[in-house]
Amino acid sequence: MFEKxxxxxxxxxxTFELSEEDEGPLDIEWVLIPADNQKKEQIIIMYAVDRIYNHYYAAMTGRMQFTNLDPRSGDGSLDILNLKAADTGTYQCKVKKAPGVQSKKIQLTVLVKPARTKCSIEGSQEIGKDVTLKCLSQEGSPLLSYDWRRVSGTRELPAISMLNKNTGELLLKNASREHSGTYSCVASNRVGMDECSVELNVTPPVNTAGIIAGAIIGTLLGLSVLCFLIICCCKKHREKKYEKEVHHDIREDVPPPKSRSSTARSYIGSNRSSLGSMSPSNMEGYTKTPYSQVPSEDFERAPQNPTFAPSKYDIAHKIGDITVV
Structure with missing residues (x-):
C-alpha cells in the first residue's frame, strides 16, 4: 500500500526474474482495477513485442512511464507523475513470458493536503457569554485533525476551554477579558498541514436599555416632524382652495359696466319716431337749429318726473324747423 x-x-x-523455461515473448501490462466489480479492468500501459503502448488510459496520458526504459532487464515498475485524487485505486502488474505468468497488486491512496483553512468566531464577544472559535479546511483528505493554540499572552488555552479536534471547534465558556487575544488553528492530515488565525476581543455588555430608549426617542421625533409637515401641507392646500373659490365668486357677482352709447341710440331712435309723426305743416315757423350733440344721461332721465316731462311739441319746438323730404 502506498500513500502519497x-x-x-x-x-x-x-520486478521479475525469468527462468530458462520462459522462452515466449515478454509481455508486461499495468491495469487499474475499479472499485466496482461490475466494471472492467482498464489497461494503463503495456510492453509487448519490444514496444511500449501508453495511449490506452487518457486520464494519465503524459503523466506515466516505465521506470526502466528497457523492461526486459527485469524491471517493469511504473512511475506516475503529478498525482491527483482521482488516481486513488488498486493497480495490478502482470508479467507474461510463456509458459510463466506472474502478477502483483498495489493499493495507491492519493491524499489531499489541507488548504484554504478559515477561522471564525460564533457567538457574542461579551463578558460572561459563551464564545465558539471555529476552524474548517475547504480542501483536504480525511481524516483531518484540528488543533487550537493561543498565539498572544500566555500562549496557553484557557482552562475553561473545550476542544473538538474532529470538528475544529473551541468553546470558551463564560468568557472574560483575560481570554482576549490571537488564536491560531492548525489543520493537518498524514500528508500536510494548513493554518489560520483569528482575533478574539471580549468586551463589557452593551447597554441595551440606552439603545432602546434612544431608538424610541428617535422614532417619536421622526413622527413629530412628519406630523408637522402633514399639517403644513394641509394648511397650504386649504389656503389655495380658499383663494380659488373667492376669485371665482368675484368674477361671477360683478355686473358688466353700463353702456352710454346704447342709451344715446335709444334716445335718438325714440325722438325720430316722434318726429316722424309730425306733418310738414306743423313744422312751419320753427327756426332751423342744428343739433350736433347727443343728449346727456341726465337729460334722458328727466322725463321720469311727470311734473316736468316735456311734450312732443315742446321737444319739436326746441329742435327747430325740420324739413321732411
Whole structure:
C-alpha cells in the first residue's frame, strides 16, 4: 500500500526474474482495477513485442512511464507523475513470458493536503457569554485533525476551554477579558498541514436599555416632524382652495359696466319716431337749429318726473324747423 500527497510522484514497483523455461515473448501490462466489480479492468500501459503502448488510459496520458526504459532487464515498475485524487485505486502488474505468468497488486491512496483553512468566531464577544472559535479546511483528505493554540499572552488555552479536534471547534465558556487575544488553528492530515488565525476581543455588555430608549426617542421625533409637515401641507392646500373659490365668486357677482352709447341710440331712435309723426305743416315757423350733440344721461332721465316731462311739441319746438323730404 502506498500513500502519497496530491501533486507528488509515486513509483509502483514491479520486478521479475525469468527462468530458462520462459522462452515466449515478454509481455508486461499495468491495469487499474475499479472499485466496482461490475466494471472492467482498464489497461494503463503495456510492453509487448519490444514496444511500449501508453495511449490506452487518457486520464494519465503524459503523466506515466516505465521506470526502466528497457523492461526486459527485469524491471517493469511504473512511475506516475503529478498525482491527483482521482488516481486513488488498486493497480495490478502482470508479467507474461510463456509458459510463466506472474502478477502483483498495489493499493495507491492519493491524499489531499489541507488548504484554504478559515477561522471564525460564533457567538457574542461579551463578558460572561459563551464564545465558539471555529476552524474548517475547504480542501483536504480525511481524516483531518484540528488543533487550537493561543498565539498572544500566555500562549496557553484557557482552562475553561473545550476542544473538538474532529470538528475544529473551541468553546470558551463564560468568557472574560483575560481570554482576549490571537488564536491560531492548525489543520493537518498524514500528508500536510494548513493554518489560520483569528482575533478574539471580549468586551463589557452593551447597554441595551440606552439603545432602546434612544431608538424610541428617535422614532417619536421622526413622527413629530412628519406630523408637522402633514399639517403644513394641509394648511397650504386649504389656503389655495380658499383663494380659488373667492376669485371665482368675484368674477361671477360683478355686473358688466353700463353702456352710454346704447342709451344715446335709444334716445335718438325714440325722438325720430316722434318726429316722424309730425306733418310738414306743423313744422312751419320753427327756426332751423342744428343739433350736433347727443343728449346727456341726465337729460334722458328727466322725463321720469311727470311734473316736468316735456311734450312732443315742446321737444319739436326746441329742435327747430325740420324739413321732411
Amino acid at each position: 500527497a496530491q501533486g507528488e510522484k509515486v513509483t509502483l514497483p514491479c
